[in-house]
Amino acid sequence: MRLILYITTLLCACSCYAQEYAFPPNFQFGVATAAYQVEGGWNSSGKGENIWDRLTHTRSELITDGSNGDIACDTYNKAIEDVQLLKSLGVDFYRFSFSWSRILPTGTANKINPDGIRYYNEMIDELLANGIKPFATMYHWDLPQPLQELGGWPNSVIADLFADYANVLYENFGDRIKDWITFNEVGVFCGGGYESASMAPAYNGAGFGVYLCGHTVLRAHGKAYRLYESKYKASQGGRVGITIDSGWYEPASESPVDIEAAETAIQMGFGWFAHPIFSTDGDYPPVMKQRIAQKSAEEGFSRSRLPEFTSEEIAEIRGSSDFFGLNHYTTNRCTIIPDGWGTPPSQWTDAGALCSQDADWEPSASSWLKVVPWGFRKLLVWIKNEYNNPEVVVTENGFSDRGELRDCRRINYYNSYLEQLLKAIHEDGCNVSGYTAWSFMDNFEWMRGFTERFGLYYVDFNDPNRPRTPKMSYYVYKNILATKRVDWKYSPDSFDECEF
Numbered sequence: 308m309r310l311i312l313y314i315t316t317l318l319c320a321c322s323c324y325a326q327e328y329a330f331p332p333n334f335q336f337g338v339a340t341a342a343y344q345v346e347g348g349w350n351s352s353g354k355g356e357n358i359w360d361r362l363t364h365t366r367s368e369l370i371t372d373g374s375n376g377d378i379a380c381d382t383y384n385k386a387i388e389d390v391q392l393l394k395s396l397g398v399d400f401y402r403f404s405f406s407w408s409r410i411l412p413t414g415t416a417n418k419i420n421p422d423g424i425r426y427y428n429e430m431i432d433e434l435l436a437n438g439i440k441p442f443a444t445m446y447h448w449d450l451p452q453p454l455q456e457l458g459g460w461p462n463s464v465i466a467d468l469f470a471d472y473a474n475v476l477y478e479n480f481g482d483r484i485k486d487w488i489t490f491n492e493v494g495v496f497c498g499g500g501y502e503s504a505s506m507a508p509a510y511n512g513a514g515f516g517v518y519l520c521g522h523t524v525l526r527a528h529g530k531a532y533r534l535y536e537s538k539y540k541a542s543q544g545g546r547v548g549i550t551i552d553s554g555w556y557e558p559a560s561e562s563p564v565d566i567e568a569a570e571t572a573i574q575m576g577f578g579w580f581a582h583p584i585f586s587t588d589g590d591y592p593p594v595m596k597q598r599i600a601q602k603s604a605e606e607g608f609s610r611s612r613l614p615e616f617t618s619e620e621i622a623e624i625r626g627s628s629d630f631f632g633l634n635h636y637t638t639n640r641c642t643i644i645p646d647g648w649g650t651p652p653s654q655w656t657d658a659g660a661l662c663s664q665d666a667d668w669e670p671s672a673s674s675w676l677k678v679v680p681w682g683f684r685k686l687l688v689w690i691k692n693e694y695n696n697p698e699v700v701v702t703e704n705g706f707s708d709r710g711e712l713r714d715c716r717r718i719n720y721y722n723s724y725l726e727q728l729l730k731a732i733h734e735d736g737c738n739v740s741g742y743t744a745w746s747f748m749d750n751f752e753w754m755r756g757f758t759e760r761f762g763l764y765y766v767d768f769n770d771p772n773r774p775r776t777p778k779m780s781y782y783v784y785k786n787i788l789a790t791k792r793v794d795w796k797y798s799p800d801s802f803d804e805c806e807f
């Protein structure tokens with residue numbers, strides 16, 4: 308009994324103390340969006356069609372509310388005024404993405420759309436004039452449709468076309484953009500696009516297409532990184548990284564089989580992209596190569612469904628990121644797959660792990676997103692140990708609801724996750740240098756349309772002017788940025804206090 312009391316007191320002392328931790332003075336805060344989710348202007352002034360335009364226009368039954376990103380937040384027309392909203396929030400940087408089809412309407416670099424260059428130039432200049440650093444993602448899921456006609460990411464030629472696109476971006480914007488992310492969440496767009504058909508182009512290529520997609524993207528990333536290194540870094544002085552998403556994978560029990568299942572799941576879900584870039588050996592994680600080769604052989608394939616890198620490619624990709632961009636939202640518990648579960652080939656039968664979420668974890672408006680703050684800290688520690696403590700920039704983290712202005716559950720999410728981040732920095736020695744809230748404003752949430760809202764600003768999608776209204780979480784985030792601390796007691800005057 309005394310032991311339990313002692314432990315409880317200790318735990319409380321730790322968590323109360325944790326709130327006193329401050330973010331380091333040079334820690335950078337931002338908010339994020341992505342082109343297709345906010346811009347609209349889908350066919351304005353020379354922009355070409357991309358895979359999300361095509362999917363939403365031809366298969367609207369796949370989108371929860373049948374909507375699309377034709378207008379979205381109308382950022383195409385509001386980018387300049389939005390900078391004032393960013394300024395009043397007090398962010399150090401704004402993470403946005405370039406629309407490939409707005410820059411290169413056909414996807415190839417032989418034809419540049421002047422209006423695309425103009426649009427991003429004006430936004431970047433306005434950001435800099437207001438003291439906000441542009442943090443740019445080159446690819447946030449909107450492949451030009453003509454490249455999809457050639458097979459999309461499973462076609463290895465797209466790697467070179469991506470490097471050409473990256474070259475256009477460095478050339479036109481690299482004098483002012485110093486922080487680049489090549490790809491956002493390869494695992495999610497390859498998985499959704501070519502495994503589960505839950506993202507554009509919604510192709511079901513389970514256990515096969517998904518690995519071809521990932522393979523081209525890793526090669527494309529390596530090429531774009533090396534291009535910057537050899538041609539632009541000396542004169543432009545910026546840095547190039549990649550954003551990889553991961554939940555935390557907790558073993559379902561203490562049993563060694565579950566511990567192994569969870570470790571295999573993280574290696575094959577996250578290590579899939581992190582290992583080739585951030586490990587000392589490079590290449591896919593050994594467990595991933597071994598398991599997919601074995602399953603493929605058992606299933607009668609004449610070679611592994613996971614493509615192989617050449618030794619030159621391994622060397623080109625290894626070490627090809629100046630920081631570790633991490634998107635994190637939630638946690639799963641994993642156990643070993645029961646015999647006969649699932650239909651091979653698939654990513655999950657390859658991994659042999661069955662992951663799910665506890666019924667009592669706090670839900671959000673997104674079925675996959677439960678509030679599990681401690682998983683964030685465990686993931687950060689895992690990255691530190693696995694990849695020799697790289698500099699991590701959290702490039703997304705956030706919570707969805709149905710659009711409440713007094714969004715206490717979002718505030719609870721940010722406060723709890725940021726508290727875990729502070730512990731990871733101060734108690735575990737994790738090298739985290741920045742944090743990005745997803746999202747700046749409510750936007751087009753892919754297959755969920757406008758039904759799930761992640762914004763600090765509420766957007767009225769029924770009003771042609773798309774007015775933005777700050778939610779309670781906007782003020783709380785602003786206070787965190789100003790004080791560099793999490794303060795559970797802080798409450799803006801304009802709202803009734805939340806009860807935590």
Ligand code: PNW
Nearest residue numbers: 341491492495552554636675703745752
């Ligand atoms: C990210 N999951 O996607 C994307 O980068 C954003 O564009 C998106 O709006 C945001 O998170 C919220 O969904 C994810 O299933 C989609 O774990 C799904 C998952 C994770 C991230």
